[in-house]
Every structure is written in structure tokens, then in C-alpha cells.
Amino acid sequence: MIHIEHVSKKYKKADNYSLSDLSLFIDEKEIFGLLGPNGAGKTTLISILCSLIKPTSGSFSIKGLTYKEHKNQLKQLIGIVPQEYALYPSLTAFENLKYFGSMYGLKGKSLDEKIHNSLDHLGLVKFAHKKIDTFSGGMKRRVNLIASILHNPKVLFLDEPTVGVDVQSKNVIIEFLQELNKNGTTIIYTSHHLNEAETFCTRVAIIDHGKLIVKGKPKELINNNPGAHNLEDVFISLTGKALRDHA
Template sequence: MIQIEQISKKYKTAENYSVSNLDLFIAEHEIFGLLGPNGAGKTTLLSILCSLIKPTSGSFTINGLNYKSHKNELKQLIGIVPQEYALYPTLTAFENLKYFGSMYGLKGKNLDIKINAALDHLGLLAFANKNIETFSGGMKRRVNLIASILHEPKVLFLDEPTVGVDVQSKNVIIEFLQDLNKEGTTIIYTSHHLNEAELFCTKVAIIDHGKLIVKGEPKELISKHQGAHNLEEVFLSLTGKGLRDYA
């Protein structure tokens, strides 16, 4: 589904590359976790794949389409759930979703049915006509997720989709994503919740300093690292225990 070849990105004011000569293949129907410490290059790589920023060098394809010559087609193929809320606070949940759906060319009764079904699935139908600014963090995350999937994307990119939410919201979000994956959506996911990633992802890649360190199934990576009992221990053995604060 995604083929990344020698992708690099260096921001104008930066001393080092955020992503450096990275090669990666992501198969169709995977739930693929991009894991790494702060500043490892995860969000930069996602932004490149979503055509939000241009790579300094290298190339990638999604579903066989090259980003240089098929940018508009690629945008129709993907859905994006950013780390920050991307919603209009003074509009209702339904109004937000109606607006985002219309941006993908969806309209009329079919769009209304899709919105109501998704709100119902994620426990939000009773709040459809409430302003987003009154919602809890977990509720906003769920509306953000719905906005990204109304056009039924082949690939869904999620940047920290469960950060700052309660356990119940997190559980509902994960189950909803698993259902989407069973229906054929390929999911690319970043998170600092390694226990969650271990259970949720079919494969993961750990990157650091913009480079790919290791890739494989979580159980496979745990079994290959002597003394590791979970994915977090594998992660720390590969990236170190030093703090990764940056400004």
C-alpha cells in the first residue's frame, strides 16, 4: 500500500535531518505503528506521506500512485487524524462533520446517514447538536476521527489518536479503528503508548534520529531481544533511556 524510498527531510533552519534516507514498505490492510522518541521524525514522516510538506529528497507511492504526479488523487485516498484537534469549536458536532464531509464532495441524505451512523457507533449521537467547545477531550478525539473517515479512505493516518483521553474513550476509539481495518482500511499510527501499540498494531517500525532502526511484528521483536518481556523494553533497548527533551 505504501512504498517509501530514500525519503529525507531537512528543515531550512535545522542543523540535522528530521528524516534521513528512510526506506519502508507498508502492506495493504496493516495496522502499522510508527514508534520513536520525541524528535525521532515520526510526525515529519506522516506529514510527508499526507502531502502536507515536501521531502528534501526521495520518493513514495500510496496504492501505486506517486505523490509528485498524483497529489490530488492521493488526497482522496487518505484520511488524516492530527494530534491537535482540527474542529470548529463554535459549531456543533453535526455541523463540523457536515462541513468536512462536503470538502470531500459528499452531500445530501447519504452524508447525513453516514454522520449519524458514525456518531452512534462512537457514542456521540445524543451530542450531535451540541457545540464542540462543550465537549470533553475524548469526545473531541472521536469527532476528529469521524471527520477523517466519512469519505471511506483506503489509508488512515493517526498521530497520537488516544493522547489525553479517558480509558473508556480510548477503548471505543481502538475498537472503532479495528473495525475499520477489518473492512479494508490500512492504518498508520503513531503513539507513545507502547503497551497500546503492542496490542493494537500488526506491525511496527521503530525510528530514531530520522532513521529506521527495526521493523516487524510486536511479538517477533520481543522474542528477538534477549530479556525483553514487552515492546516498551525493546524500545528502550534500541533508543536508550536518556531524556529526549527538545525545543
């Protein structure tokens, strides 16, 4: 589904590369976790794959489509759930979703039904006509998720989709994502919640300093690292205990 070949990225005035000669292949219908410390390059890689920024060198394709040759078709294939809320706070949930749906060319009764069903599925239908600025963090996360899947994307990118939410919202979000995956959506997921990644992802890749360190199924990575009892142990053994604060 996704071919990443020798991708590097260096921002203007930066001393170091955010990504360095990274190659990775992600299969169709996977739930693939991109894991790494702060500043490892995860968000940069997702931004490149979503065609938000261009790589300094290297190339990538999604379902055989490249940014240079198939920009518009590529964007129709993907959905993005950013780390920050991408909603208009003064609009209602329904108004936000009508707007985002219209950006993908959706309209009329079919869009209204899609919005209603999705809100109902995620426990938000009774809040459909409440303004977003009255919502809790977990509710905003769920509306953000709905906005990204109205056009039935083949690939869904998730940047910290459960950060700052209550346990109930987290469970609802994860179950919804698993259902999307069963129906054919390939999911690319980043998170610092390694226990969540261990049970949610079919495969993971750990990157650090812009380079691919290791990839594989969570259980295989745990078994292949002596003394590791979980994915967090693997992560620490490969990336170290040093703080990764950056500004």
C-alpha cells in the first residue's frame, strides 16, 4: 500500500536531518505503528506522506500513486487525524462535519446520513448541534476522527489519536478504528502510549534521529530483545533513557 524509498528531510536552517535515508513498506489493511522519542521524525514522515511537505530527497507512493504525478488522486485516498484539534470551535459538530464533507465533494442526504451514523456510532449524536467549544477533549477527538473518514479513505493517518482523553473515549476510538481496519482501511498510527500500540498495531517501526531502528510485529520484537517484557522495554533498550526535550 505504501512504499517509502530513501526519504530524507532537512528543514531550512536546521543543523541536522529530521529524516535520513528512510525506507519502509507498509502493506494493505495493516495497522502500522510509527514509534519514536520526541523529535525522532514521526510527524515529519507523516507530513510527507500526507503531501503537506516535500522530502529533501527520496520518494514515496501510496497505492502506486506518487505526489509528483497524482497529487489530487493521492489526497482523495487519505484521511488525516492531526495531533491538534482541527475543528472550528464556534460551529456545531454537525456544521463542522458538513463543511469537511463538502471539501471532499460530499453533499446532500447521503452526507447527512453518514454524519448522523458516525456521530451515533461514537456516542455523539445527542451533541450534534452543540458548539465544539463546549465539548470535552475526548468528544473533540471523536469529532476529529469522523471528519477524517467521511470520504472513506483507503489510508488513515493518526497522530496521537488518544492523547489527553478519558478511558471511555479511548476505548470507543480504538474499537471504531479496529472496525474501520476490518472493513479495509489501512491505518498508520503514532503514539507515545506504547502499551496501547502493543495491542493495537499489527506491526510497528521504531525510528530515532530520523532513521529506522527496527520494525516487526510487537510480540516478535519483545521476544527478540532479551529481558524485554513489553514493547516499552524494547523501546527503551533501543532509544535509551536520555530525555528528548526539544523546542
